[in-house]
Amino acid sequence: MTGHAVPPLDRSLSPQPGPVRSFDFPPVISSTLSNGLTLRMARMTRVPLVSVSVVLDAGESALGDPLAGLAVLSGDGLDGGSKRLPGPDLAEALEGIGSSLAVGTGWDATAVSLTCVAERLVEGVELLSEALLSPAFPEDEIDRLRNQRLAAIRQRQMDPGSLADDAAIHAFYADSSPYHRPLAGTHDSVSGIGPDEIRSWVKDRYLPAGAGVVVVGDVEPAEVEALIQDRCGSWTGGQPERTDTPDEPRSRERRVVVVDRPGSVQSEIRIGQVGVPRSTPHFFPLKVFNTILGGAFTSRLMLNLREERGFTYGVRSRFSFRRGSGPFGISMAVATEVTAPAVAEAFSELEGLLDGGPTDAEVERARDYIAGVFPLQLETTGQVAARIGELQVYGLPDDYFGSYRDRIREVTTQGALEAGRAVIRPDEFLVVVAGDAGSIRGPLEELNLGPVEVIPPA
Numbered sequence: 001m002t003g004h005a006v007p008p009l010d011r012s013l014s015p016q017p018g019p020v021r022s023f024d025f026p027p028v029i030s031s032t033l034s035n036g037l038t039l040r041m042a043r044m045t046r047v048p049l050v051s052v053s054v055v056l057d058a059g060e061s062a063l064g065d066p067l068a069g070l071a072v073l074s075g076d077g078l079d080g081g082s083k084r085l086p087g088p089d090l091a092e093a094l095e096g097i098g099s100s101l102a103v104g105t106g107w108d109a110t111a112v113s114l115t116c117v118a119e120r121l122v123e124g125v126e127l128l129s130e131a132l133l134s135p136a137f138p139e140d141e142i143d144r145l146r147n148q149r150l151a152a153i154r155q156r157q158m159d160p161g162s163l164a165d166d167a168a169i170h171a172f173y174a175d176s177s178p179y180h181r182p183l184a185g186t187h188d189s190v191s192g193i194g195p196d197e198i199r200s201w202v203k204d205r206y207l208p209a210g211a212g213v214v215v216v217g218d219v220e221p222a223e224v225e226a227l228i229q230d231r232c233g234s235w236t237g238g239q240p241e242r243t244d245t246p247d248e249p250r251s252r253e254r255r256v257v258v259v260d261r262p263g264s265v266q267s268e269i270r271i272g273q274v275g276v277p278r279s280t281p282h283f284f285p286l287k288v289f290n291t292i293l294g295g296a297f298t299s300r301l302m303l304n305l306r307e308e309r310g311f312t313y314g315v316r317s318r319f320s321f322r323r324g325s326g327p328f329g330i331s332m333a334v335a336t337e338v339t340a341p342a343v344a345e346a347f348s349e350l351e352g353l354l355d356g357g358p359t360d361a362e363v364e365r366a367r368d369y370i371a372g373v374f375p376l377q378l379e380t381t382g383q384v385a386a387r388i389g390e391l392q393v394y395g396l397p398d399d400y401f402g403s404y405r406d407r408i409r410e411v412t413t414q415g416a417l418e419a420g421r422a423v424i425r426p427d428e429f430l431v432v433v434a435g436d437a438g439s440i441r442g443p444l445e446e447l448n449l450g451p452v453e454v455i456p457p458a
Contacts, residue, residue: 069185
């Protein structure tokens with residue numbers, strides 16, 4: 001047997017990344033129907049599928065604390081069926097076209113979506129519009145969903161990671177901001193929500209003038225526009241009231257909060273502050289800066305806290321971009337005995353990056369990583385539809401994602417550093433730890449990060 005000799009592999013050399021492959025985001029075609037409903041379409045013909053999503057200006061940030069969770073529970077209630085089709089019949093009809101209804105509610109919007117084969121698009125749009133425009137919200141179904149949500153809230157209160165998350169946002173934000181509470185509400189607020197509250201919310205917020213329809217797949221734009229006009233043209237209602245979301249910080253003084261879990265062998269750590277809104281001019285440089293800090297497996301935080309010191313299996317930093325200023329935070333779970341050293345190392349990495357700045361090599365790797373994974377997040381019609389939905393929610397131009405990777409590649413080393421310094425304020429950071437206060441309070445006080453407060457679990 002003969003063949004070409006294979007040169008020996010030099011395992012002392014790290015493999016080099018390949019070139020970033022080309023990728024074109026499908027062009028977005030937009031129009032506005034007579035009732036104010038925005039329609040955005042994009043053709044993807046690789047597979048004979050189509051995704052339809054209705055994006056509503058019905059997010060949790062529009063609600064005060066007494067009704068927190070109403071937007072989420074209302075979205076859940078759409079599975080209860082329409083006035084013509086009870087929940088089981090709606091589910092059976094959707095199953096008949098190989099689809100199902102997906103509802104996602106966040107701080108800024110509610111999206112009602114489905115994916116089906118292109119030849120069943122007409123039936124899919126009919127079922128989606130029926131569920132959305134004439135929901136029944138039967139009392140027994142709302143009772144069931146509310147009880148499920150209350151059970152999830154109780155379970156959340158027993159989970160260390162969720163305890164730390166909830167305590168952190170409460171420490172970050174003043175009570176005047178909806179962001180100080182969990183997205184799906186609290187036990188007290190959800191307990192008081194029934195069909196009447198849900199119907200009132202839907203009447204006020206599920207309106208075409210503030211909504212958008214996104215259709216992505218193997219479709220003809222002219223046919224889609226005629227279909228949406230036919231099925232949704234009679235939907236009426238003006239623009240829902242929209243005000244700026246309060247996002248004031250609870251404090252601008254650095255401090256430490258310990259959520260006491262006696263006997264815990266691990267600590268859930270959250271370090272952060274109020275961040276910036278999605279509209280920030282620093283968006284792209286911050287994406288690069290955060291990737292270097294803790295947004296990738298090769299980030300500084302991961303290399304230090306996981307690879308070098310073995311404190312944690314994983315650590316990450318993240319900006320939660322919203323219409324209002326969402327939180328910026330670092331999160332990790334560590335053994336109780338290394339809680340204080342882990343917090344100290346996290347501050348050291350963050351302050352070191354802000355003081356000395358990233359290297360040109362780090363910025364190049366971060367840009368290539370973000371640009372490289374971007375197409376992997378857009379392989380399905382549903383993923384593309386979700387991104388196009390962001391255009392509606394955040395008022396972005398139709399060609400925004402077409403130039404996304406170019407904007408990332410334009411970020412310079414100095415630009416990333418300036419963005420980080422403009423937004424991140426370590427002197428105002430809150431440190432929240434869910435763990436055994438008896439074991440970790442003293443070591444945390446020795447770090448001199450600020451006053452240490454111990455609180456019971458919520």
